[in-house]
Amino acid sequence: MAEASIRIGILCCAEIARKVSRAITLAPNVTIHAIGSRSIEKAQKFAKENGFPPSAKTYGSYEAVLDDPEVDAVYMPLPTSLHVRWATLAAEKKKHLLLEKPVALNVKEFDRIIEACDSNGVQLMDATMWMHHPRTAKMKEFLSDSQRFGQLRSVNSVFTFGGDLGFLKNDIRVKPDLDALGALGDVGWYCIRSLLWAVDYELPKTVTALRGPVINEAGVVLACGSSLQWEDGKVATFHCSFLSNLTMDITAIGTKGTLHVHDFVIPFEEKSASFSTATNSTFDELVTGWATLPSEHVVTVDLPQEARMVREFARLVASIKGSNSKPEKWWPTISRKTQLVLDAVKASIEKGFEPVEIVS
Amino acid sequence: MAEASIRIGILCCAEIARKVSRAITLAPNVTIHAIGSRSIEKAQKFAKENGFPPSAKTYGSYEAVLDDPEVDAVYMPLPTSLHVRWATLAAEKKKHLLLEKPVALNVKEFDRIIEACDSNGVQLMDATMWMHHPRTAKMKEFLSDSQRFGQLRSVNSVFTFGGDLGFLKNDIRVKPDLDALGALGDVGWYCIRSLLWAVDYELPKTVTALRGPVINEAGVVLACGSSLQWEDGKVATFHCSFLSNLTMDITAIGTKGTLHVHDFVIPFEEKSASFSTATNSTFDELVTGWATLPSEHVVTVDLPQEARMVREFARLVASIKGSNSKPEKWWPTISRKTQLVLDAVKASIEKGFEPVEIVS
Numbered sequence: 001m002a003e004a005s006i007r008i009g010i011l012c013c014a015e016i017a018r019k020v021s022r023a024i025t026l027a028p029n030v031t032i033h034a035i036g037s038r039s040i041e042k043a044q045k046f047a048k049e050n051g052f053p054p055s056a057k058t059y060g061s062y063e064a065v066l067d068d069p070e071v072d073a074v075y076m077p078l079p080t081s082l083h084v085r086w087a088t089l090a091a092e093k094k095k096h097l098l099l100e101k102p103v104a105l106n107v108k109e110f111d112r113i114i115e116a117c118d119s120n121g122v123q124l125m126d127a128t129m130w131m132h133h134p135r136t137a138k139m140k141e142f143l144s145d146s147q148r149f150g151q152l153r154s155v156n157s158v159f160t161f162g163g164d165l166g167f168l169k170n171d172i173r174v175k176p177d178l179d180a181l182g183a184l185g186d187v188g189w190y191c192i193r194s195l196l197w198a199v200d201y202e203l204p205k206t207v208t209a210l211r212g213p214v215i216n217e218a219g220v221v222l223a224c225g226s227s228l229q230w231e232d233g234k235v236a237t238f239h240c241s242f243l244s245n246l247t248m249d250i251t252a253i254g255t256k257g258t259l260h261v262h263d264f265v266i267p268f269e270e271k272s273a274s275f276s277t278a279t280n281s282t283f284d285e286l287v288t289g290w291a292t293l294p295s296e297h298v299v300t301v302d303l304p305q306e307a308r309m310v311r312e313f314a315r316l317v318a319s320i321k322g323s324n325s326k327p328e329k330w331w332p333t334i335s336r337k338t339q340l341v342l343d344a345v346k347a348s349i350e351k352g353f354e355p356v357e358i359v360s
Numbered sequence: 361m362a363e364a365s366i367r368i369g370i371l372c373c374a375e376i377a378r379k380v381s382r383a384i385t386l387a388p389n390v391t392i393h394a395i396g397s398r399s400i401e402k403a404q405k406f407a408k409e410n411g412f413p414p415s416a417k418t419y420g421s422y423e424a425v426l427d428d429p430e431v432d433a434v435y436m437p438l439p440t441s442l443h444v445r446w447a448t449l450a451a452e453k454k455k456h457l458l459l460e461k462p463v464a465l466n467v468k469e470f471d472r473i474i475e476a477c478d479s480n481g482v483q484l485m486d487a488t489m490w491m492h493h494p495r496t497a498k499m500k501e502f503l504s505d506s507q508r509f510g511q512l513r514s515v516n517s518v519f520t521f522g523g524d525l526g527f528l529k530n531d532i533r534v535k536p537d538l539d540a541l542g543a544l545g546d547v548g549w550y551c552i553r554s555l556l557w558a559v560d561y562e563l564p565k566t567v568t569a570l571r572g573p574v575i576n577e578a579g580v581v582l583a584c585g586s587s588l589q590w591e592d593g594k595v596a597t598f599h600c601s602f603l604s605n606l607t608m609d610i611t612a613i614g615t616k617g618t619l620h621v622h623d624f625v626i627p628f629e630e631k632s633a634s635f636s637t638a639t640n641s642t643f644d645e646l647v648t649g650w651a652t653l654p655s656e657h658v659v660t661v662d663l664p665q666e667a668r669m670v671r672e673f674a675r676l677v678a679s680i681k682g683s684n685s686k687p688e689k690w691w692p693t694i695s696r697k698t699q700l701v702l703d704a705v706k707a708s709i710e711k712g713f714e715p716v717e718i719v720s
Binding site for chain 2: 016018019022150153154156158160161162206208210211212214223225227229233235237239241243244245246247249251253254255256257258260262263266267268269270276278279280281282283286287288289290293294304306353355
C-alpha cells in the first residue's frame with residue numbers, strides 16, 4: 001500500500017470499544033496497535049476476544065499506550081469524567097485523538113482538551129458515528145435543497161432506550177462520578193447533534209429545558225427534553241431517555257418539505273439505510289387523502305459508519321503526519337457546539353426551566 | 361330499511377362541508393335534508409355542486425334550517441367565533457349537533473354549548489374525523505397493550521401545513537374575529553386531541569407553551585408548540601403550524617414499545633391506512649444494527665373516516681329519538697378536555713411561557 005497505516009491505541013476496554021475495534025479492522029488505512037486497561041489481563045482478554053492482530057500490544061495502564069512511540073492516535077471511550085485528564089495527556093504526548101461522546105463534562109473542560117490538541121498539533125474528532133454514514137450526507141442534501149425542502153422551520157429529535165434494572169443501578173451512565181451527564185450526555189448528545197446538523201450548526205439563541213425530567217437519587221438525568229429557538233424563528237425540540245423503548249427519530253420540517261428518519265444513530269441494518277422525504281405535500285381536492293405521497297430513499301453502505309469514521313479520522317491523521325497539513329478544525333468545532341447546547345439544557349434544568357441564552 | 365334515516369341540516373357552505381356532505385351521502389343511516397347559508401344562491405350552488413338529493417332544501421339563513429321541524433340534527437362548520445351563538449340556538453331548537461373543531465373560542469363558551477345540549481337532551485359531538493378511523497382503534501389497542509407497549513412515557517405530535525399567501529392573508533383561520541385561535545385551534549386541535557387520546561384522556565398537570573410561537577399582526581397564532589406533563593411523569597410535546605410543509609405525526613413511546621404514524625389526521629389514502637409499531641427494540645450484539653425491526657400494520661377501510669363519524673353520530677341520534685336513550689356524554693367530555701388544554705397553551709403563551717396548571 002502506498003499509504004502507511006495509522007496505528008491506533010485504544011484506551012480502555014469499554015463495550016463500545018468492541019465495535020470500534022472491528023471498525024479499525026475494517027477500515028483500510030488504520031491498524032490496531034495497542035490496547036491499554038488498568039488490568040493487563042483485561043486488556044489481553046479483550047484483544048483475544050476481539051480478534052486483534054498478533055502484533056497488537058496489550059498494556060496494563062493507559063499511560064503505557066500514550067508512551068508507546070509507535071502509537072499515532074488513540075481512541076478514548078473512557079468515562080466522561082476522565083476525558084479532560086487523559087485527553088489532554090494524550091495530546092501532550094502528540095497522540096491524535098478520537099474521543100467518545102459526550103466529549104467532556106462541560107464546555108470549559110472541553111476547551112482544555114481543544115487547547116491541548118491545538119498546541120500539540122493533533123487532530124481531535126468525537127466518535128459520533130452517524131455523522132459518517134453516507135445516508136447522513138444524502139439527508140443533508142435534501143435539507144439544503146431550497147426546492148425540495150425550503151427553509152427549515154422546526155425539527156424534533158428523539159433518542160430513547162430502555163435501560164434494564166442492572167443498567168439503571170450500575171451503568172457508568174447513571175453514576176455522578178463517571179458519566180455524570182446521564183441520558184443527556186449519552187442519548188441526548190445525539191439528539192442535540194442532530195438538531196445542530198439540521199440547522200448547519202448555527203447555534204440557537206436560547207435553550208429551555210422542558211419540565212418533567214427524570215433524575216435519579218444521585219442527581220443524574222435519566223430522561224429529559226428541551227426546546228431550542230433560533231434568532232430567525234426556527235424552533236426545535238428533543239427528548240432523550242434511558243426509560244423507554246429504543247427509538248431514534250429526526251423529523252425536520254421546512255417551508256416546502258419534510259424529512260423523517262427512524263434509525264438515525266444506528267441504522268436498522270448495516271448494509272443499507274433509508275429515510276423518507278416529502279415535498280410540497282398537499283391533500284387531494286376533497287381532502288380525503290394526500291395528492292402526493294412521501295418517498296423512501298435507500299442508501300447502500302460499502303463500509304459501516306463506524307469504519308468510515310475511523311477511516312476519515314485516520315485520513316486526517318495521515319495527512320498531518322505525511323504532508324504537515326493542519327488538524328481539521330471542523331470536527332472539534334461541532335463537538336464544542338454540541339457540548340455548549342448540552343450545557344445549556346443542564347443549566348436550564350438547574351435554573352428551574354428558565355431559558356438559557358447561548359453565548360458562543 | 362328498518363332504521364329511519366336521520367335528517368341532517370348543514371349550517372353554512374364552508375369548504376369542509378363538501379367533504380362532510382359526501383360523508384352523509386355515503387353513511388347508511390343519514391340523509392342531507394337541508395343546507396342554510398346567508399345567501400340562498402350560495403346554498404343552491406353548493407347543493408348542486410355537491411350532488412345533494414333533489415329532496416334537499418336550501419335556505420337563505422341559518423335560522424331557517426334550525427326552524428325546519430324535519431331537521432333532526434345539524435352539522436355546523438361555522439367560524440369558531442359563531443359557535444356559541446348558533447350551537448346554543450340549535451340545541452334550544454332540539455337539533456342534535458355535529459360541531460366543527462375547535463368547538464369554541466374557550467372552555468367557558470363551550471360550557472354554554474354543553475349546558476344547552478344537556479338541558480335540551482341533544483347529542484353533541486365534535487367533527488374530529490380521525491377518531492372514527494378503524495386504524496385509530498387499532499393503534500389504541502397497541503398503546504393499551506402492557507406487553508407490546510408497556511406504560512406510555514412520552515408522546516410527540518405534529519400537524520403543520522403550508523398556507524399560501526392568500527391563506528395567510530384572507531383565510532378565516534388567521535382572522536381574530538373569526539377563527540381567533542388560528543393554527544392552535546385548527547391544526548393544534550388535532551395535536552392536542554392526539555396527546556389526550558394517547559393517555560386515555562387523562563388531563564395533564566401542567567401545560568407550558570414553547571418559546572418562539574409565530575403570531576400575525578392581528579394577534580392570531582400561525583405556529584406554536586407546547587410541552588405537557590402529567591402527575592405520574594408522562595410528558596408530551598406538540599408543534600402546529602400554518603407555515604411549513606404538510607406533516608402529521610404521532611410518536612408515542614412506552615416502556616416497552618413505540619408507535620409511529622405519519623398521516624394520523626388525514627390518511628395518505630382513503631381505502632387503507634398504516635402505522636408502525638416496535639416492541640422491546642434492542643440492538644444486535646455488537647450494536648451495528650437492530651435485533652428486531654419495527655413492523656407495519658395496514659388497516660383497510662370500508663367507509664371513509666368522515667362517513668364513519670357521521671354514521672356514529674346518526675346512530676346516537678337515532679337511539680335518542682327511537683328509544684329515548686340519553687345523549688352520549690363521552691364525546692362532549694373529550695371535546696371539553698381538548699379545549700381545556702388548548703386554552704392552557706394560549707394562556708401560557710400570553711403569560712410569557714409560564715406553566716399553566718390544568719384545573720378540570
